Amino acid sequence: xxxxxxxxxxxxxxxxxxxxxxxxxxxxxxxxxxxxxxxxxxxxxxxxxxxxxxxxxxxxxxxxxxxxxxxxxxxxxxxxxxxxxxxxxxxxxxxxxxxxxxxxxxxxxxxxxxxxxxxxxxxxxxxx
Amino acid sequence: xxxxxxxxxxxxxxxxxxxxxxxxxxxxxxxxxxxxxxxxxxxxxxxxxxxxxxxxxxxxxxxxxxxxxxxxxxxxxxxxxxxxxxxxxxxxxxxxxxxxxxxxxxxxxxxxxxxxxxxxxxxxxxxxxxxxxxxxxxxxxxxxxxxxxxxxxxxxxxxxxxxxxxxxxxxxxxxxxxxxxxxxxxxxxxxxxxxxxxxxxxxxxxxxxxxxxxxxxxxxxxxxxxxxxxxxxxxxxxxxxxxxxxxxxxxxxxxxxxxxxxxxxxxxxxxxxxxxxxxxxxxxxxxxxxxxxxxxxxxxxxxxxxxxxxxxxxxxxxxxxxxxxxxxxxxxxxxxxxx
Numbered sequence: 001x002x003x004x005x006x007x008x009x010x011x012x013x014x015x016x017x018x019x020x021x022x023x024x025x026x027x028x029x030x031x032x033x034x035x036x037x038x039x040x041x042x043x044x045x046x047x048x049x050x051x052x053x054x055x056x057x058x059x060x061x062x063x064x065x066x067x068x069x070x071x072x073x074x075x076x077x078x079x080x081x082x083x084x085x086x087x088x089x090x091x092x093x094x095x096x097x098x099x100x101x102x103x104x105x106x107x108x109x110x111x112x113x114x115x116x117x118x119x120x121x122x123x124x125x126x127x128x
Numbered sequence: 129x130x131x132x133x134x135x136x137x138x139x140x141x142x143x144x145x146x147x148x149x150x151x152x153x154x155x156x157x158x159x160x161x162x163x164x165x166x167x168x169x170x171x172x173x174x175x176x177x178x179x180x181x182x183x184x185x186x187x188x189x190x191x192x193x194x195x196x197x198x199x200x201x202x203x204x205x206x207x208x209x210x211x212x213x214x215x216x217x218x219x220x221x222x223x224x225x226x227x228x229x230x231x232x233x234x235x236x237x238x239x240x241x242x243x244x245x246x247x248x249x250x251x252x253x254x255x256x257x258x259x260x261x262x263x264x265x266x267x268x269x270x271x272x273x274x275x276x277x278x279x280x281x282x283x284x285x286x287x288x289x290x291x292x293x294x295x296x297x298x299x300x301x302x303x304x305x306x307x308x309x310x311x312x313x314x315x316x317x318x319x320x321x322x323x324x325x326x327x328x329x330x331x332x333x334x335x336x337x338x339x340x341x342x343x344x345x346x347x348x349x350x351x352x353x354x355x356x357x358x359x360x361x362x363x364x365x366x367x368x369x370x371x372x373x374x375x376x377x378x379x380x381x382x383x384x385x386x387x388x389x390x391x392x393x394x395x396x397x398x399x400x401x402x403x404x405x406x407x408x409x410x411x412x413x414x415x416x417x418x419x420x421x422x423x424x425x426x427x428x429x430x431x432x433x434x435x436x437x438x439x440x441x442x443x444x445x446x447x448x449x450x451x452x453x454x455x456x457x458x459x460x461x462x463x464x465x466x467x
Binding site: 001002005024028029030031032034035037067068069071074076077078105106107108109110111112113115121 | 139142143145146147148151171173174177178179207208209210211212213214215217245247346363435436437439
């Protein structure tokens, strides 16, 4: 049920040659930034290259590749991270279909030495 | 004879909290006003920003609310995050230090019990014991579906507990480990999502077949996912499998008696209470009979978890109904004492 919140309602914004939206974790408790193992973003069927995504939390902006060593930095469960995605020509005003899949490593669920990685997908039609 | 007392874990209200309808502090107030106490249980990493190193202001405000609203702190839920690092699992030294910080947070706030999870090996538990004793906080290992009092890792801990014989080492039974079947509301939800009647029946049958025999949880969840996929569940397969076998356990209610002397807290897990006031799958009365017969006099913390699939239910109302059911079951025993 928390998956429905992955894209924060009403959070899509056009920003010049990019767009932003609020990303919530589909989980019940704070997780370290090192737990965010994947993020796939599509808008109106255009796939955004993962290495071009930027994630801002608590005033700091990260690329996904910056996150693995950050096991002492926390993403609090009530906070939306702002995701910025490049979009050549900008995002036209009006409705868009935003399709986001987030992968989270759950740090206390480990089977045979392998932590559980949960993937949750949220698709919303939002106005920019 | 002292009977168990009731309370609630704020985990029951996770969707309300996650969606921003209530802040953590709002929940502490709302649950008190609805009379869901006196025992208050919270998840450290959910409720406290910066846990386990919260600011003094956060701690002071929380304790003032606890005091103002008549709560008694029952249990702080810790998490045994052995996979907090992306590159490797924590080693034993690191995990002990990670958990000691949570024990210290429990002690600062005045929680008598820290819930821990099965990634804390017997060696880690033994090493945490001196801190637990020094801080006056009990370590409560949760036994959650599909695990049971006889899971191999639980047996290993029972041996350790017998050897060390400390009141600071205990267990937290979760009522969800002792269910009579998969919640009907799971089937209703997936039926409404278009999952076939044949698949739902196959899931129910397979769940029944697992009763009374040992199985490896991880493997069995995989089997359920495979079954669901093979019958066309698509994107619903994983959730259906986890809801079926991962949170609805098969252990006989009576088997908790084996660990009762070591029980330091209880999770009154439930998924639905009908308009008739009954729980369709958790044998609440029988579980309470077992706890009382074994002399358990701590808290039973109502833990509503039907919200994973039931998006309409009012969690506050569900907890109130479950506590009414618990109260009726307890009254039977207080009557016996009065006579």
